[in-house]
Every structure is written in C-alpha cells, then in structure tokens.
Amino acid sequence: MSVDLIISPSQSPDAAGQPHLVSLVLQSKKALQVGEQLCSRAHAANQASAQAAVDVLALDAKVRWIGKAVVDQLKVRLARSNVQLTVTHPINSLLPASQRPLRRSGPI
Numbered sequence: 001m002s003v004d005l006i007i008s009p010s011q012s013p014d015a016a017g018q019p020h021l022v023s024l025v026l027q028s029k030k031a032l033q034v035g036e037q038l039c040s041r042a043h044a045a046n047q048a049s050a051q052a053a054v055d056v057l058a059l060d061a062k063v064r065w066i067g068k069a070v071v072d073q074l075k076v077r078l079a080r081s082n083v084q085l086t087v088t089h090p091i092n093s094l095l096p097a098s099q100r101p102l103r104r105s106g107p108i
Helices: 021-081 090-094
Strands: none
Touching: none
8 A cells, every 4th residue: 555645736845835734744644644554554453464374383382282192003013913013104195196105014
C-alpha cells in the first residue's frame, strides 16, 4: 500500500510556492498510521507463521516417536515368532528410483 502526496485545489501552494504546512502534517500522520498498521499486520502474520512452524515440528516429533515405538514393538513381536521383516521409510516412496536407498531385508 502506498501513500501519495496529493495536493487538491484547496491545498494549492501559497504565493511563495510552498504547500500548506497543515496539509503536509496531516498527510504525514496518515502515512504513519498506514505504516504502523502494515507493521502490525506483518508482525501478527510472522507470529502466526512461527507458531505454525512450531506446531508442525511438534507433530512431526510425535509421529516419529509413535512410529519408532510401533517398529520397536514389531521387532519384539517378530523376534518371538522368528519372522523376518523388511522396513522401509515412507518418504522413500516419494523419491525417484535412482535416489532411493537400498532396501535391507532380513532380521532386524
């Protein structure tokens, strides 16, 4: 948002070629208010973005923790039943085949 200096006919320069001082002061105050509003909105957006990032990181940590616990439980269960398990990370399916790590199979 920009604030332009607009001089209307009622605000035309006086005989010395200077705009009316009162008009300039009022326009400056308005520009300051607009600037403060922009900064306030930017600050609020920044705070919301930071909170969203923290929430995503916390959720990611919880999902990883739960996923590790599930895999650990499967390992224990499978060790008791003497069955082999192949574990691949779900993100690997999103990678191109040339970038996927080698799959490991066998006892975990």
